[in-house]
Amino acid sequence: MKRALLAIALSSAALPVLADEVNIYSHRQPELIQPLLDAFTAETGITTNVAFVDKGMAERLQAEGDRSPADVVLTVDIARLKQIVDAGVVQPVQSDVLEANIPAAFRDADDQWFGLTAxxxxxxxxxxxxxxxxxxxxxxxxxxxxxxxxxxxxxxxxxxxxxxxxxxxxxxxxxxxxxxxxxxxxxxxxxxxxxxxxxxxxxxxxxxxxxxxxxxxxxxxxxxxxxxxxxxxxxxxxxxxxxxxxMNISGVAMTKSAPNKEAALKLIEWLSSDAAQKIYAETNNEFPVKPGVPASELVQSWGSxxxxxxxxxxxxxxxxxxxxxxxxxxxxx
The missing domain is CATH 3.40.190.10 (Periplasmic binding protein-like II)
Incomplete structure (x- = not known):
């Protein structure tokens, strides 16, 4: 069942709400984020369930309201992050870890979204x-x-x-x-x-x-x-x-409903860690946002x-x- 959830592509699909799990609505293609989620689960024991939502993310979360099973939104483009903030479907996240790992230029001033890659x-x-x-x-x-x-x-x-x-x-x-x-x-x-x-x-x-x-x-x-x-x-x-x-970013936000808030915070913080940023760099050829984490050799070869x-x-x-x-x-x- 969990493997089936990973392949969900229909915006009407629902995700289960279970202990020690994080439910994710993602604009990002599943194959781009799966290596990260596998590593997160291996390190923390927390299972992740992903629904790929290509369009209408904000509208879906608004329609689901407090009943939404989603804990976390992963998306590309600053505009999509702004859309979900303006829709009122995410919540602020105060975290010393995130403040230390992500420069202010790559996170929302009100802590409602955080950039993960550039x-x-x-x-x-x-x-x-x-x-x-x-x-x-x-x-x-x-x-x-x-x-x-x-x-x-x-x-x-x-x-x-x-x-x-x-x-x-x-x-x-x-x-x-x-x-x-x-x-x-x-x-x-x-x-x-x-x-x-x-x-x-x-x-x-x-x-x-x-x-x-x-x-x-x-x-x-x-x-x-x-x-x-x-x-x-x-x-x-x-x-x-x-x-x-x-420059543009991919980013993450915690939903307003977030039934698994503690596990969701662990995931968001982990995605800003050295380990996750290195996976992003090597697997997706994106620029890490965390200072000190190098881009892949291939990306570096493109020049400064x-x-x-x-x-x-x-x-x-x-x-x-x-x-x-x-x-x-x-x-x-």
Missing amino acids: RARIVYASKDRVADGEVTSYEDLANPKWKGKICSRSGTNDYNVALLSAYIAHHGAEAAKTWAEGVKANLAKKPEGGDRDQVKSIWAGECDIAIGNTYYMGQMLKDPEQKAWADSVRIVFPVFDGGGSH FTPDAIPLTEVSGHRAEALKIMEEINFDG
């Missing part, structure tokens, strides 16, 4: 058709020199909306709209698929550069079919004019960069405006 929104550039130094900033992506040479997933995807939100934080909404229009004008084809699909398009010669998250490179290199795509590009860490490279200094809470505050811009300019049209 990733940069970067440019994948063709090794054959894009010279070193041709792309150095996000602003460059709107340069007409790239007309017909950029591939991108949907403009309304969370990762792209977050990037545009960061652009607003740096330059204001009017400039952000002009930039987004410029990027759209440079697209080689209609946005579709995920970040890895854009790299495949570069490999196929359909475009020269694409926007994506860093950790997808690691995933592609591990896949025999996709390794050729990864080998056709190099990672470029663009920066905002006057800023650094845009300067993370953007604008707080993620400020970036997430521009999400609605960014989404409106993407819809107004019909980025996906």
Whole structure:
């Protein structure tokens, strides 16, 4: 039964409430978090049950109310963390362990969410058709020199909306709209698929550069079919004019109902530990948020960069405006 629970993918599925267990609603794919949960159980004896909830996390928790079996929410993107906070379905967690392990820039000021890993929104550039130094900033992506040479997933995807939100934080909404229009004008084809699909398009010669998250490179290199795509590009860490490279996070929060609160706290604290952060780094090719825990050798091989200094809470505050811009300019049209 427990193994079956791990494979739950239907948003209507329910999770049991049992002693010494933690029930998790996760936006993250099960295969990405299972190595962590297995290690947590091995160390603590606490069993974890996971329901993969792709969409409607906040709405589901609101509908379930105090009857919700969920203890913990695992999610990607600062905007999704803000959504569950704004929905009133999570609770603050005061923990000296979390304060010590997670820098203030990667946790909520009111302790309602905590970042667990970081990733940069970067440019994948063709090794054959894009010279070193041709792309150095996000602003460059709107340069007409790239007309017909950029591939991108949907403009309304969370990762792209977050990037545009960061652009607003740096330059204001009017400039952000002009930039987004410029990027759209440079697209080689209609946005579709995920970040890895854009790299495949570069490999196929359909475009020269694409926007994506860093950790997808690691995933592609591990896949025999996709390794050729990864080998056709190099990672470029663009920066905002006057800023650094845009960062986003995966994070965790404790639900308001949390029937297994003590076990849930143990899990959240453990996910910020050296052991968990190393698993994140080696398995998922993400940047650990805990200071002193190194990125994997593969991630380090991609080079150093300067993370953007604008707080993620400020970036997430521009999400609605960014989404409106993407819809107004019909980025996906």
